[in-house]
Amino acid sequence: MSHGNATYRIWLELLSEKPVYSTHEHHMESHKQQQLNLDRLFNQSYVGWCKPAPANDRDLRAAWLDGIRTNTYFSWLQKALCRIYDVDEITADNWDDLSVRISAAHRNPDWHLDVMKEHGGYAGFLEDCYWDSGSDVGYPEFVTPIYRLDMWMMGFHAESLTNEGTSAHALFAQPPSFEAYMERFEEELRGRRGRIVGLKCASAYQRTIGFQAASREEAANVFGKHPSETTQAERNAFGDYVLARGLELAEALELPVQFHTGLAQLSGSSPMLMEPLIAAHPRNRFVLFHGGFPWIYETAALAHNYGNVVIDINWLPLISTSAAIHALNTYIDVLRDNGSIAWGGDTWTGEEGVGASMAFRHILAKALSERVEDGSWTAKDAERFADKIMFENTLRIYGLESKRSLFVYE
Numbered sequence: 565m566s567h568g569n570a571t572y573r574i575w576l577e578l579l580s581e582k583p584v585y586s587t588h589e590h591h592m593e594s595h596k597q598q599q600l601n602l603d604r605l606f607n608q609s610y611v612g613w614c615k616p617a618p619a620n621d622r623d624l625r626a627a628w629l630d631g632i633r634t635n636t637y638f639s640w641l642q643k644a645l646c647r648i649y650d651v652d653e654i655t656a657d658n659w660d661d662l663s664v665r666i667s668a669a670h671r672n673p674d675w676h677l678d679v680m681k682e683h684g685g686y687a688g689f690l691e692d693c694y695w696d697s698g699s700d701v702g703y704p705e706f707v708t709p710i711y712r713l714d715m716w717m718m719g720f721h722a723e724s725l726t727n728e729g730t731s732a733h734a735l736f737a738q739p740p741s742f743e744a745y746m747e748r749f750e751e752e753l754r755g756r757r758g759r760i761v762g763l764k765c766a767s768a769y770q771r772t773i774g775f776q777a778a779s780r781e782e783a784a785n786v787f788g789k790h791p792s793e794t795t796q797a798e799r800n801a802f803g804d805y806v807l808a809r810g811l812e813l814a815e816a817l818e819l820p821v822q823f824h825t826g827l828a829q830l831s832g833s834s835p836m837l838m839e840p841l842i843a844a845h846p847r848n849r850f851v852l853f854h855g856g857f858p859w860i861y862e863t864a865a866l867a868h869n870y871g872n873v874v875i876d877i878n879w880l881p882l883i884s885t886s887a888a889i890h891a892l893n894t895y896i897d898v899l900r901d902n903g904s905i906a907w908g909g910d911t912w913t914g915e916e917g918v919g920a921s922m923a924f925r926h927i928l929a930k931a932l933s934e935r936v937e938d939g940s941w942t943a944k945d946a947e948r949f950a951d952k953i954m955f956e957n958t959l960r961i962y963g964l965e966s967k968r969s970l971f972v973y974e
């Protein structure tokens with residue numbers, strides 16, 4: 565074992581003693597977690613997203629595993645399953661046996677959270693429950709909701725849905741006027757303030773995040789038109805107006821706003837497209853998700869120039885572990901304040917959440933051990949930064965300091 569590798573091991577061990585508080589999960593309710601087996605775990609994760617698990621056939625499974633084994637979504641989910649269910653690797657031969665054991669474990673309705681606590685070191689997380697926005701999925705002590713803006717930004721017509729098929733019109737018994745719609749939007753945000761700690765915008769899956777200024781008149785003119793009778797420019801103007809109103813409310817209510825940047829629709833999701841909006845709203849806190857991958861330097865540049873940007877590397881260690889190490893190092897270099905960076909898992913199941921936490925601890929141990937090893941940081945600097953990115957920053961940014969007392973650690 566080389567000296568560098570030994571330092572990495574020491575840091576990984578030290579980090580494994582610390583809790584994480586995730587900024588972003590799509591964690592499913594208990595009754596859905598209880599349906600899981602190995603096939604469903606794959607298909608309910610990014611693994612199945614890139615390549616659905618094959619039919620129940622030994623040769624198909626062997627070929628599928630051979631092809632996906634090097635992908636980082638797969639490798640971290642596999643590492644998590646190995647840790648939780650005590651196997652060495654997943655093969656076509658142990659597939660069924662492991663699958664039965666996963667199902668059996670989930671007879672305990674809290675297994676999904678138990679594994680996150682025990683094997684992932686989670687002390688809590690922020691939930692983006694896009695199918696029932698604002699929900700804590702039944703675990704108010706452990707889960708704190710974020711509220712989605714998308715169904716409001718897309719809601720110029722009842723048939724205009726978000727990427728996930730949701731609509732703000734579900735809240736109205738009668739089709740609302742534009743004025744009633746905007747009033748209700750404000751009431752929802754104000755009324756939910758006690759329970760939610762942030763807002764989220766996932767527009768990048770449906771349109772450009774090059775948000776523009778739009779007038780109330782422009783938005784009112786689109787409202788009520790059937791989607792088929794609108795242009796993309798009109799739909800964007802409506803969303804732009806609702807977002808601008810959302811940002812005013814977020815400022816008044818002191819809610820950070822999380823934005824999906826990168827991937828999604830590749831053209832139109834570069835974080836650089838958000839520069840005018842970030843510059844125009846210096847008192848809003850813009851949380852740029854996923855490091856903007858693949859535009860990790862663009863995110864770094866925005867954080868370098870704007871004090872109201874928070875970099876959130878959730879999902880990034882799973883997308884590309886090597887890119888995440890490089891990106892984290894770049895962010896550490898350029899951030900004006902190392903209080904403006906956070907992490908989340910961005911997963912649906914407890915098992916995948918464990919993998920996400922392992923991936924994060926790995927990239928953090930890599931970056932920190934190298935900095936200590938080459939003398940650029942003291943061990944004290946490194947540990948201080950670890951505490952910040954693992955939980956402290958998130959608790960401060962989202963006003964969750966009271967949760968600190970829940971931490972076993974310290």
Ligand SMILES: [Zn+2]
Pocket residue numbers: 588589590692910
């Ligand atoms: Zn997500």
